[in-house]
Amino acid sequence: MNVDETAAAITDMTIRGAGKIARAGASALSDFAGSYPGNDRESFLKDLEKAKKKLLDSRPTAVSLWNGVHATIKGVEDQKDVGEMIALIQNNAKVFIDNSNNAVKFIGEIGAKRIKDGDVIMTTCNSSVALGVIKTAFRQGKDIKVYATESRPWRQGIITVNELAKEGIDTTLIIDAAVRSVMKKVNEVFVGADTITSHGALINKIGTSQLALAAHEARARFYVCSETYKFSPLTLFGDMVTIEERDIGEVVKEGEIPASVKVFNPVFDSTPARYIDAIITELGMMSPGSVYDVMVRQLGDKIFQKVI
Numbered sequence: 001m002n003v004d005e006t007a008a009a010i011t012d013m014t015i016r017g018a019g020k021i022a023r024a025g026a027s028a029l030s031d032f033a034g035s036y037p038g039n040d041r042e043s044f045l046k047d048l049e050k051a052k053k054k055l056l057d058s059r060p061t062a063v064s065l066w067n068g069v070h071a072t073i074k075g076v077e078d079q080k081d082v083g084e085m086i087a088l089i090q091n092n093a094k095v096f097i098d099n100s101n102n103a104v105k106f107i108g109e110i111g112a113k114r115i116k117d118g119d120v121i122m123t124t125c126n127s128s129v130a131l132g133v134i135k136t137a138f139r140q141g142k143d144i145k146v147y148a149t150e151s152r153p154w155r156q157g158i159i160t161v162n163e164l165a166k167e168g169i170d171t172t173l174i175i176d177a178a179v180r181s182v183m184k185k186v187n188e189v190f191v192g193a194d195t196i197t198s199h200g201a202l203i204n205k206i207g208t209s210q211l212a213l214a215a216h217e218a219r220a221r222f223y224v225c226s227e228t229y230k231f232s233p234l235t236l237f238g239d240m241v242t243i244e245e246r247d248i249g250e251v252v253k254e255g256e257i258p259a260s261v262k263v264f265n266p267v268f269d270s271t272p273a274r275y276i277d278a279i280i281t282e283l284g285m286m287s288p289g290s291v292y293d294v295m296v297r298q299l300g301d302k303i304f305q306k307v308i
C-alpha cells in the first residue's frame, strides 16, 4: 500500500492496533522510497517529509507509529544521493518490521510463563501482543479460561473472541460494564499498549484503566504486553499523550438522542504505573519504574544535550 492508502486505512481503522499501524507506517515509507520517480536529493527529502506527516497525522495516540516512522527514516539525511536514501529507508523498514514481529513472539514466550494451568485471564480490546501471550500459554498445554471485554464502541472484543475460539481456548465475551463483577474469578489480566510514558503510565484502549483498578481491588495481577517501541520518547520532554476522540456516530445513531445532548467519545485512557504489576517487553519483564532508564539507554544520553 502507498502512503495515502495506508494513512486512510489507519484513520478509518481498517489497519488498527499499535503494532500493526507501526509496521504499516514503515512499510508505506518503504513503498514511497521504492516507487520514487525522481533523483533530486532536496525534492526527495521534501516529499519524504510530506509522507511522514501524512502518516503521523493518521492517528494521534499510539507512539508506535511515531517510532516506526522515525526508525524507518533514521539516517536518511546523511546519505549522499537518492539511491542511497532509498536503500537505507527500505532496509530500515525491513529491520523495524522484522524486529517488531520477533518482539511479539518473544513477549509471548516470556509472558506465557506467568500463566499457570487452570488460570482465568481477562483481556480487553484486541491486542496482538497480549493475545500472543495467551495463545502461547495455551499452546504449551495450559488449561486456561479467558474473559474478553466487548470494547464498545468499535467492539474489537469480537475480533478477540473469534481469534481465541479459533485457537480452541475456553472464551467468554463480557460487556464492558461486567469487568468488576467478573474480576473476582480472574488470576491475571493481560493488555496491550498504545503508548507507555517515561513515568510508566500505560495509554491503551478506553476502559483499560477500569480493568487495572478492578484487578488491583481483586488482587489479580495486571500485566502490560508491549514492545519497547511503544515507549514514548516525547514524554521524556514533558509532552502529553494526545488521547484520540472519534466521531460521535460511533456511539449513537443520528436522531437517537436530542441534538442538545453532547457525546464524548475518547478512544484511549491512561492507567497509572502504580496499578501495573509488570510490563512484558522483548527486553524482558520490567517494572513501570524502569521505563525511563530503558528509553534513555536506547536513545543515548545525547538526546538531552540540546536541553542541558
Ligand code: RUB
Pocket: 016, 017, 018, 019, 020, 062, 124, 125, 126, 127, 128, 129, 130, 154, 156, 191, 192, 193, 194, 204, 205, 267
Ligand atoms: C487497540 C488497542 C490495543 C493496542 C495494542 O486500539 O488499544 O490494545 O493498540 O495492540 P484500536 P497490539 O483498536 O483503537 O487501534 O498489541 O496489537 O499492538
